[in-house]
Amino acid sequence: MKKEPLRVGLxxxxxxxxRHARTxxxxxxxxxxxxxxxxxxxxxxAWRGCDAVVAFLATGxxxxxxxxxxxxxxxxxxxxxxxxxxxxxxxxxxxxxxGANPLAADVGALLDARPVVTTATDAVGxxxxxxxxxxxxxxxxxxxxxxxxxxxxRLVADATWPLPALPEHVHIEVTSPPTAGTAAAxxxxxxxxxxxxxxxxxxxxxxxxxxxxxxxxxxxxRGVPAAEVTDLLRRALADAGLSPxxxxxxxxxxxxxxEAGIRTTADAYGVPLETWPAADLAAVDVPHPSEVVxxxxxTPSVAEAAALRGGGSLLVPKTAxxxxxxxxxxxxxxGRLALVGLGPGAADLRTPRAVAELRRAAVVxxxxxxxxxxxxxLRPGTxxxxxxxxxxxxxxxxxVAEATAGHAVALVGSGDAGVYAMASPALEYADDRIDVVxxxxxxxxxxxxxxxGAPLGHDHVYLSLSDLHTPWEVxxxxxxxxxxxxxxxxxxxxxxxxxxxQLGAALETFAAHRPPDTPVGVVRNASRPGERVHxxxxxxxxxxxxxxxxxxxxxxxxxxxxxxxxxxxxxYRWRS
Numbered sequence: 001m002k003k004e005p006l007r008v009g010l011x012x013x014x015x016x017x018x019r020h021a022r023t024x025x026x027x028x029x030x031x032x033x034x035x036x037x038x039x040x041x042x043x044x045x046a047w048r049g050c051d052a053v054v055a056f057l058a059t060g061x062x063x064x065x066x067x068x069x070x071x072x073x074x075x076x077x078x079x080x081x082x083x084x085x086x087x088x089x090x091x092x093x094x095x096x097x098x099g100a101n102p103l104a105a106d107v108g109a110l111l112d113a114r115p116v117v118t119t120a121t122d123a124v125g126x127x128x129x130x131x132x133x134x135x136x137x138x139x140x141x142x143x144x145x146x147x148x149x150x151x152x153x154r155l156v157a158d159a160t161w162p163l164p165a166l167p168e169h170v171h172i173e174v175t176s177p178p179t180a181g182t183a184a185a186x187x188x189x190x191x192x193x194x195x196x197x198x199x200x201x202x203x204x205x206x207x208x209x210x211x212x213x214x215x216x217x218x219x220x221x222r223g224v225p226a227a228e229v230t231d232l233l234r235r236a237l238a239d240a241g242l243s244p245x246x247x248x249x250x251x252x253x254x255x256x257x258x259e260a261g262i263r264t265t266a267d268a269y270g271v272p273l274e275t276w277p278a279a280d281l282a283a284v285d286v287p288h289p290s291e292v293v294x295x296x297x298x299t300p301s302v303a304e305a306a307a308l309r310g311g312g313s314l315l316v317p318k319t320a321x322x323x324x325x326x327x328x329x330x331x332x333x334x335g336r337l338a339l340v341g342l343g344p345g346a347a348d349l350r351t352p353r354a355v356a357e358l359r360r361a362a363v364v365x366x367x368x369x370x371x372x373x374x375x376x377x378l379r380p381g382t383x384x385x386x387x388x389x390x391x392x393x394x395x396x397x398x399x400v401a402e403a404t405a406g407h408a409v410a411l412v413g414s415g416d417a418g419v420y421a422m423a424s425p426a427l428e429y430a431d432d433r434i435d436v437v438x439x440x441x442x443x444x445x446x447x448x449x450x451x452x453g454a455p456l457g458h459d460h461v462y463l464s465l466s467d468l469h470t471p472w473e474v475x476x477x478x479x480x481x482x483x484x485x486x487x488x489x490x491x492x493x494x495x496x497x498x499x500x501x502q503l504g505a506a507l508e509t510f511a512a513h514r515p516p517d518t519p520v521g522v523v524r525n526a527s528r529p530g531e532r533v534h535x536x537x538x539x540x541x542x543x544x545x546x547x548x549x550x551x552x553x554x555x556x557x558x559x560x561x562x563x564x565x566x567x568x569x570x571x572y573r574w575r576s
Contacts, residue, residue: 006030006078006099009046009053013039017056020086020111024054027110040065052078052094052103059090066093073097080104086111095119096128120148125379127164127359129193135210135245143207146191157195160406161211162336162435165362165382197246197330199238210245211333214315217307218252218262219293219325226264232321233265236328240316247271248331251306253278253297261324274306281305288318303327335403335434336360339423341416341441342370345528349442350374357439361410365399366422367391370412396425403434415443420464420492445490448523448551451533453565455521455553459487460568465502466493472502479506483513488559488568491552495543503543503552510554511538519555519566522546535566 008031010021018033025031034050036042039057043065046053055062059081070076070093078098081090089107091100101117108115121128121144129144130136146153153170160174170193192206197213216233237244250266252259254275266273278298286308289300299305303318307329316328338357343349358364358377368386378384385398399411399422413421423438430436449456461482467475482489489510495503510518516539524532524547534545538554546552559568 006051006103007049008032008103009034009050009077010056011039011042011046011053012056014056014084016084016086017082020056020082021054024107024110044069047077047079050077052080052099054080054082054089054103054107056082056084056086059092062092078103080107082107082111082113086113088116089113090116091118095122096130120144124148125359126167127379129207129209132163132209134212136207137210137245138202138207139204140207142204143191143193151191153191153193155193155195157211159195159211159213159333160335161195161333162403162406162408163195163362164360164408165379167381170381197243199241199243210243212246212248213330213333214242214246215248215307215309215312215329215331216250217303217305217325217327217329218250218256218265219302219306220252220256220259220262221323222259224259224261224323226261226268228321229261229265229324229326230268232319232324232326233269236316236319236326240328242315242328244269249274251276251309253281253299253302253306255297256302276306276309281309284308287314304329333406335406336408336437337399337403337426337430337434338408338410338437338439339417339426340410340412340439341418341421341443342373342412342414343442344415344444344447344526345373347373349447349527351439351441354439354441357410357437358412361408363399363402363407363409364412365395365402365409366412367395370414374412392422392425396422397429399426400429400434403430414441415445416441419443419445419462444523444526444551445492445553447526448490448521448553451523451526451531452521452535452553453562453567455488455519455555455559455566455568456490457568457570458556458558459485460490461485461487462490462492463506464492465495465506466499467502475502476505476509479509483510486513486556486558488556489554491554493548494550494552495546496548500543503546507538507541507543507554514538514555514557518557519559519561521553521555521566522550523553524550526551535561535564 010024010031010033012018012021021033025033034042034046036045043055047066047069062081073094074097076094078094078100079092080100080103081092089104091104093100095101101119101122104115104117129140150169155170155172157174194208195211200208247269249272251274252262254277256262257275263273282299284305286301286304288304294300303325304327307327308314312329312331314329318325318327340354340357342354355377358374359379363383365385368388371384371386387395399409403409411422411426415421417423463478518538520536520538520541522534522545556568
């Protein structure tokens, strides 16, 4: 689910500061200039009324004004300070919890300022324990310092969860799910990170991460008060020694999708409400079915069945109040597979989302030459599974196997992962036990098109000339269809040392349907060292200039060369 943008208050005391603030306000609908009788009053108002503050003021002044207002870093607004000349954007407060670190980067991108982030984990490329998207309790600062200092740290989890990479001196232990009160046993004097949904005693050397492992099934009579549902769920979790911070969702039958008492309880716990048809819940095996419930809603169980739907183990059997029932189940972790397109080669054509997913992963799988392109952005401790050409199926299987085991995995490829790359073979093996994230990338075809001009201005088709996995007869039929349809064609894998005739055959097919002066562009190593652009026609192109590092773009009958650039007209009416 996409997060709502922060409400950003902009505060400035000078004309230059207001000018910079207006630049941000023009780019961000969620940002506004906060004005008052003085800059100090405006800063205080922004602090109280916004999720984040960007102050075009001196750092010392901001510190003095806001110091009396500081409360809790988990709830205080993020604060970024920008100097008068907009040279630096300093993440001053709430770097992790408030989002000041990424906000400083966003401000820097808009104002051409250098983001200044002093959070220790960010500075050395380690994931902050409070940035993993899970609730965290305990000695966060102390354990983080131990990790930074290279001291031995144990991460004890009751399952393999899709966490990002951690340094090698963080020793990971996967144990059986604990019973109430036992997760902290045997802690000794070492530093620990516990990943558990159990309520455990805390000490000054332990951090507890709360994974989203619990599903609370809810049944109710119509009109149940929210207070009754909330209290019943609170008592059920407490009696079982379970932390409400590990709730993944509330679940019920779809007849209760609009039940205000249940929806209000979900909102109070900050989790979604998922509802299912009665027929789906009726298919779930439960320990306490009820024919009375079946007669009323069409399933012999609501609370237990909703908690258990999709698997899991029942920790809290159905427990009831006057108008509500609650059951709680623990669900196994879902591994995470990110299919990451790295773009055509240049680092500045690699998307920010691709970089974020690489840094989110604990395991990176890919062709060795592609992995080498991104080693500098991987976190310390990332496990790399690299292999050579021809091992595509093995890479796909390995990535899916690692994700199925519960890890956070990034499977990388050049261009876009879904275009002649690794997404397709991986998804043939992936099942519904893992979450899949697709990260679009700039394809070699798009990079080549940009270098040639605008050859893709109208309808076009991608074709691979490699007959390694597709018979040439099939490929030839597709080429003929593209030629007859007068489509611009991007030819991938056009020619190699062992496949030296297919490109010529393809060009002959296009030449049978298009004028001999139809433009043809060849781009070799688009956005990489040795980049070369060659413009020819169907009549003059020498296939010998083409190899496996090339993309060939064959124009349509409407494509022409304008000022040395290949252009396929869009056909806008205003041109006539």
